[in-house]
Structures are given as C-alpha cells and as structure tokens.
Amino acid sequence: MKKLIASIVAGAAMVAGASAAGAGTLEDVKARGVLQCGVNPSLIGFGAPDEKGEWSGLDVDFCRAVASAIFNDPTKVKFVPLNAKERFTALQSGEIDLLSRNTTWTMSRDSSLGLMFAGVTYYDGQGFMVRKSLGVSSALELSGAKVCTQTGTTTELNLADYFRSHNMPYEVVAFEKNEEVLQAYEAGRCDAYTTDASGLYAERLKLQSPDEHMILPEIISKEPLGPAVRQGDDKWFTVVKWTLFALLNAEELGLTKANIDEKKTSDNPEIKRFVGVEGDFGSAIGLTNDWAYNVIKDVGNYGELFDANVGPSTKLGIARGLNNLWSKGGIQYAPPIR
C-alpha cells in the first residue's frame, strides 16, 4: 500500500513538476506556453465565469492583457479560481504566476508576504448605499443613521472612525454574512449599507429594484486593488507592471482596440514608441517590440476594459471617479514609454 501511494505521489509530482521553477517566471511562462493567473471566482465585474464557463471581469481581462504582451494571444491564460485565504500561498508556491484578484495593496502585504504589487487596476474604498427615497446626497447627512455591515471586518472599524471624526452619532446593525446584511437592508432594518464600493455596486444588483438605491459619493477608506507577483523576480515584475502601464498609456494616447491599426502609422513619436515602430522597448523587457500594440489590439485600453466590465453602461454601473485618468480628474497615472 505504501509503495502504491509513494508511486502515485511520485507520478503526480512528475506531472506537476514539469513546470518546476527554472530561470525565471517569464521564461517559465514562455516555455509552458500559458500564463497561470489567479482570479476571483465570484465577484461580478472583476472575475467570474458566466453560464457558459467563460471568464469575464476587469481582473480577468488584465490576465488576458499580460498573455497578449507575452504571446500575442489573449487566450493563452489558465485561470485559477482562488479564495481570499489561499491566494498568497498559491502565488508563493508557484501554482500561479500572477495574482489578479481584487487584492488590496497594503504595506504589510508588500513588506512581509513576499509579494510585489505591480500597480493599481482599481481604486476601491468603503462607501455607503442608501435608498433614493431617503433623500440623502452625502454621507455627511447620515447623522443618527442605522448602518448595516458585516461583523469583524475592517469595514466596521472604518465606519466607527468616520462617524467619530465627523462627530455624528450612529448605530451599527452587524451580521455574520453578506447575504444577511443585504436582506436586513432590503427589509428596511437600517438606513445605509456599507462595504467596499465595488461590492456595494455588486450587492445592489441583488436588490429587488436596484434603481431605487444609490451609492453615496464619499469613500471613507483607501482600498487600492492591484495585481501581485512573487518577490525577487524583477524581470517578471517589470513585464506585469508595464502591461498595466501600457493599458493606461494607450487610453491617454487615444489608442483603442478599434483604431490602433490606423494609428500605427501615426507620426506622433509617443505612439511610435508605443506600437514598437521606434525604439527597442519591448525587447528590453524580454518581449517583442510590438508587445504593447498586441495588448491593445487584443484586449483594448484601460478605459475600454473598465467600461466593458464595471463601467456605467454595464449592470454594475460604476462611475469612473478616481479610476479616471489623471488628465480627466482621476488618479490613474502611468509613467511614459520612452
């Protein structure tokens, strides 16, 4: 019996070990021919498979963008659904090459978990949802309100901080599970519902008539969500980081999935460098020179990804807000390619 188990384990290790870490993640990914990307399996707009099993979402599309940069083929991604507890181990143990799963960039994670965050794909933060009929247009008018939230999360602490610093009395109605919180809110047991804004938009969809509810403009905490890679592999880190920058730069330069082919011949030196007609920027990071062109051609620029997955025209209907480009009133800013 022991022998049998040992052989099975050895056999499985041989199969699994085929992808054993070698020179570096970029080389491994190229050799394997597919990018392993850890994603959220059930967050609307960020990562979730539909009824056909097709993945969609902002985080998912970022994986596709990285695959495009490497292979010029956005389908060369293997999506690994991960929950919050196992995501970091999966990255550390090499089960995935890239973690693109609404993970908040914090100092402790950056310093002690052996991760590096490649940037911010979505600036999230805690917000409030109220009934439109309540006639409130700002969180500052919520004095004395009953607020529904989940127990034992930082959400509850942020809530306390916010109301205390604005000297407003309030009452917490807390529940163990998200579903209970939503039910209590729907049943009118509280005036406001608080959690991360992206979560609020997703939860709003589950209400009987989402249009009767609104998300207040105040964001009371900082939750920058971004993709992460293993520490100590600078080359791979650079590839992931610049894929994100390429998405942002493309939007700034007005390059879209549709027009990039005609803009390819543009005289604008910035665009020339972007599409790889001028300079050797791609090969400098271990990719082909038209890597950025491929990314935009295959998946689109950051604005397109945002609009397609979470933007105002989708069911989630999230406004660009902080996630707009710096030139349009947001804080999304990417270093130039030069």
Added chain:
Amino acid sequence: MSDTAAPASYVREQIIAERPAPPSTVGAVGWARTNLFSSPFNTVLTILAAAFIVWCLVPVIRFTIVDAVWTGDDRAACAQATGACWAYVKAYLPQFIYGRYPIPERWRVDIVFLLLVLMLVPMLIPRVPWKRLNAILLLTAYPLAAFVLLTGGGLGYRGSFLPAEIVAPGPLRFAIEFALVAGAVLLAMGFVSWLTGSPAAQSGSGIAVVIGGLAVVFLVTGFDFGLVPVETSNWGGLLVTLVVAVTGMVASLPLAVGLALGRRSSMPVVRTASIAFIEFWRGVPLITVLFMASVMLPLFLPDGVTFDKLLRALVGVALFEAAYLAEVIRGGLQAIPRGQYEGAMALGLGFWQRMRLVILPQALRLVIPGIVGSFISLFKDTTLVAIIGLFDLLGQIQASANDAKWASPVTGITGYIFAAMVFWAFCFAMSRYAAFTERRLDRGRRR
C-alpha cells in the same frame, strides 16, 4: 349413540355469513381512528402536527411552485418575483452538473456518469449474477477509465532519476526506471526472506501483482488517446461532488478495514501505528485537513512543485474518512463472539483466511448502518471543498448566484433549494438502499 341422536335444535347448521366490519374501524376512517385519533391526547397531537405541516408546507409550495418563475432569459424575469426563479436554474443547469468543463468535451463526463450507472446498478441489485467480475471491473477498470476520460490521460511520463546521457527523457526512460524499481523491490523482498529464513513466496507474488497492476495503470494513463486534457480547476458542480464522494468512499473502505484490523492486532508496532493514525485524523476537523492540504502543503514542497488541488483534497478526504470508518468497523469486529475466531482457527484457517471468510463478513454486516452513516456524512462534507477553491455543486451554485445577469433577491434562495433537493435525493437514496441491504442480510437472524 350418534346414529340415534337427532341434531340438537340449538346447534346451528350453517355458518353465519361474514358481515362487514363496523364502518368506523375500516378504510380511511378506521385507519385514522386507530392511528391518529385513538385518544384525546393523540387527537390533540394529530391536530397540532397537521397544523404545523400546513403552516410550513403552504409557504414552501407557494414559493417553489405557485409563485415561481419558470421561464426567462435574465434577471428581469425574476427581479420582481416572490417565488423561486427556476429559469435561472434551467439556464445554469449544465454548469451545476459539469462546472466549467469545456462544452465540446462534456460527452466524456456523460460517459463516465453512464458507466458508473451501468456498473453500479447491477452491483446493487442482489439478483444479478457475476457479482465478483462486476466488483472487480467497478473497482479497477472503471476508475482508470474515468481518470483517462475526465482528465484526458496522456500523462506522458518522462522518468526522473536516470541521467539524460544514458537514456533520453521519455516513456522509455520511465519504463526502464519502473523496471529497475520493481526489480529492486522484489530483490529486497527475497533478501529479507532469506535473512529471516521465512518463505516469502506468497507476499512475493502479492507484490508482483501490485507491480504489474501499477505498470498497467502507468501504461494506460501515460498513453495518449488523443483526448484534449482538461485541467481539474475547470471541473465543477455535481461532477466534483461525485468524484470527491465516490473516491473518498471507495478509497477509504479498504484502508479502514486495514486500520481496524491493525488496531486489534497483537503486534505492538502495527497496533500503535494504527491507533496513532486514527487518533490523529479524528483529532482534527475535516476543514482543517482540507485547509492544510490546500494552503500549508505547498509551502513545504520545493519551489515550483505543485500537486493538483483536487488530488490533494481527495487524499485528505480519503485519509480522514478512513479513520472514522476504521472505528466503525472495529465496533463490528468487537461484536463478533470469540467462538467465531476460535472456530475459524480450529478449521486450520490462517489469519487472512479467518478474517476474509469468517470474521469480516459478519462484522461488516453488523455495522452497515454505521458505514452508511459515515458515507452519507461524507457526501455532505464534500461541500467543504469550496473553502479550498474547488467548486462542488454547492460552491458552483453559490458562485453563479452572483452573476450579474441573474442576480436578484430570489436567485440565491432558489439555488439553495435546488442544492438541497439534489443532496436530499442522493442521501435519501443511500439510506434507503442501506436499510434494504440490512433487511436482506438480516434474514438469518430474524425470528
């Protein structure tokens, strides 16, 4: 005397025709009288119970049938509904069964399900002959076929320890290595038997069978049948639930029998090892086992070496289940009177023959309720794999309820009702079949 005596006038000559029973004691009324309203206390209980049933059944029926939405293409159909949203279950049903298994490859899963039914149903019906052949096929050929069909097979072993200068990596190197290891094992067996002076003929042939079996397994799994490989991370729904449950049950039973025998063994090492194993696994909750397998294990492995997550969960579940089953089976072993052991010994049977022919059949029959109880709880425990990111039926349903296309107040509840129905069907079927087996095997003892 008799010839002179006239029939006494008071003796009746015909039998009185049967009269119907009093109307109040037969039919529905009679049944109700004796069973439901036999005393004032029973009457009160009956009325209370009926009221309770009506009180909880009416809303359930209203929600699941009367007010339910049966057709529709997206959340618009269900957003305002006060009843279940069956349209969503209908749209998602394929995913509940197959998970994200690629749609063009789903016929493979269908074949696996079909084979399971074809092999299991005759196995479960006592009258069908060829039980032994059936069992052997079900426990050897079927898992192998299911593995190849579900994963796509074609593992393409390349061997691992011979230097590439001697034999290039590939199936040949793997075969040579396998032959080397097998030869070494057999040699070691021979050496040990020579050292101890005990004949090793029997165990030698046993090991040879195991090695041969392994060779067949490697041959079949390594052969490329031209099937598209499907990663286990794409499996989901009922498929994962059944894979985890069935593998857990099948793998744990023999292990449990071994552990139960080991725990009652007179050899201190075997006994201590069995006790340690059982107590260790019973001392931790399943959720910890899964978490350990999924989150901690990769940290202990060398960089880049990862096991398949489903495989990790399967091993964890099987070992965990084996520890519980072992204790159930030990109960059965202890219930067998000493006379049975002694009688078997008096016949001149060896240990394994004694166990196989006399003790275990009786012991296992005694503990059928316990074994089935464990299996049913295992079937339900499969839902825990959701915490390590595997999508069993329940996990798949929970994930789908978040889909923006279908999200509505009743979507989640409908999903849970559907899950409850499926789980109930499986668990109830198992329990009924166990009761049937128990009655059948118990015939000799009934009076």
